[in-house]
Amino acid sequence: MKRRIPKQGLASPPPSSSSSVQRRVHSQRKDSRPFSWWLKWGLLALFVVFIVLPCTVKVLPNLIQHYVYAHRLRVPFFADLSRPDEFSLNHTINMYLTSEEGISLGVWFSWWLKWGLLALFVVFIVLPYTVKVLPNLIQHYVYAHRLRVPFFADLSRPDEFSLNHTINMYLTPEEGISLGVWHTVPASQWKEAQGKDLAWYQDSLGAGGPVFIYLHGNLGTRSAPHRMGVAKILSGLGYHVLVPDYRGFGDSTGEPTEDGLTTDALYLYNWVKARSRNSLIVIWGHSLGTGVATNMAVELVKQGVVLDGVILEGIFNAARQNIPFHPFIWYYWKYPGIGYLFKEPWAENKVVFPTEENLKQMRSPVLFLHSEDDHLVPISIPQQLHEVAASVQGAERVKMVTFEGSLGYLHNGLYRDPRLPGIIKEFVQSLEG
Structure with a gap:
């Protein structure tokens, strides 16, 4: 059976009775405080999260939208979006559309945008409609005219x-x-x-x-x-x-x-x-x-x-x-x-x-x-x-x-x-x- 032998060295002197008494007094003084800093900040955080924030979101949506969306930072910085040629798009024009009063939409119009919109239209509208509404027609062209071996x-x-x-x-x-x-x-x-x-x-x-x-x-x-x-x-x-x-x-x-x-x-x-x-x-x-x-x-x-x-x-x-x-x-x-x-x-x-x-x-x-x-x-x-x-x-x-x-x-x-x-x-x- 192995025994654990303590390392040889100088033993630490036992703490003095005066320092021990001071620590006990300090501990008693700390635990007995009814209202500490973390309690204040904790209550404040709860107040902000469960009262101020919901109130702000519900009562002031327009204000939030104005400051969060309308005045957001734009990336890239200092870019002139009215000049698409500066972005190596020499076959693209910039224009501004007005969807509502006070709303101006900046739009780049190019050939890939046309074909992209057409592809989205086919994939998400034409194809689902064809599959769901015209199954007999699909079966005719897929099965009746299939490849033969x-x-x-x-x-x-x-x-x-x-x-x-x-x-x-x-x-x-x-x-x-x-x-x-x-x-x-x-x-x-x-x-x-x-x-x-x-x-x-x-x-x-x-x-x-x-x-x-x-x-x-x-x-x-x-x-x-x-x-x-x-x-x-x-x-x-x-x-x-x-x-x-x-x-x-x-x-x-x-x-x-x-x-x-x-x-x-x-x-x-x-x-x-x-x-x-x-x-x-x-x-x-x-x-x-x-x-x-x-x-x-x-x-x-x-x-x-x-x-x-x-x-x-x-x-x-x-x-x-x-x-x-x-x-x-x-x-x-x-x-x-x-x-x-x-x-x-x-x-x-x-x-x-x-x-x-x-x-x-x-x-x-x-x-x-x-x-x-x-x-x-x-x-x-x-x-x-x-x-x-x-x-x-x-x-x-x-x-x-x-x-x-x-x-x-x-x-x-x-x-x-x-x-x-x-x-x-x-x-x-x-x-x-």
Whole structure:
């Protein structure tokens, strides 16, 4: 245990008794004074702050304004403000305006003042008025005339995308909505298809061969490489393929909504059905298209119609997946900064896609296709949905094919697998039998 040792040195002598007595007397004399200087000044300060000052502000405002504002110091000192040229403004004139009697306003007028006032007028009056009062007009010019990707691509010319036996057409599912659609005939007819018009393509649908309607995923257009890859595979197998761009996608007009996309798919199905006689019609949905496909399948069941077959590639389940952003957010952000002018313009565009519930109501044969390394939809999602569909229709009518993750197909690359044509052909043959 350490001990504290005091420093060695001379000890201070104890205070004398006389000095101690004097300090006690002085202290008693100081504490016993009833009214000291700080008390006087404190009361005076309170009087000024709480009585004099409020009275002055309330009772004499004109006097205060006169002495505070009218006779204030001016900076810079000794500056002649009537001579703007002395301030290197050789294109500015000084003038005096009279706003009220006895009031003279000194004004410098220059080009930047004009444009500055115009900018303030636009920013604080024109723009807020336009945003609040004319939302429909803004939506028309921002959304309807948005930029499209790929840039400068003419989707009305499928031959420019190496599809030389394909025709482009536009359908109208609703008033004011135009859908761009590519129709590719079987590859065996590519020579015969050269130079043929829309009527020939429509008549070819009734030749008896299977017809596929491919409902693509989110983002991009019907010209995306993986979508054209699927179309070429199906055409090579001897099938007709129709690939639409939903409303708001590609060169199709309108705003994308869940109901709108479902309406587009239903219209195209009925259009094909009316022209294909008794041909087999198969719906192939990829990613977002799986939600559209199951929606339309349930709507047709309500009408007493059962689809011949459904292929669901890269299927998602909104009820069990956390989708961190709105699927159609790309549509509203085509112009940079639009999200700052409109707070979540997609807020009213609700998207549900109840795929799991739809599968419980569907009565069509279903084929699930999924890659084990899908980076957007984990393999557990289609496995769970496959079990749901199989529990309702039976394992004979609901099949699932998975592709090894080592192949690197991810979400969009299944069309590259050499086994895919055989898998599709086998599925179609099971539907025909």
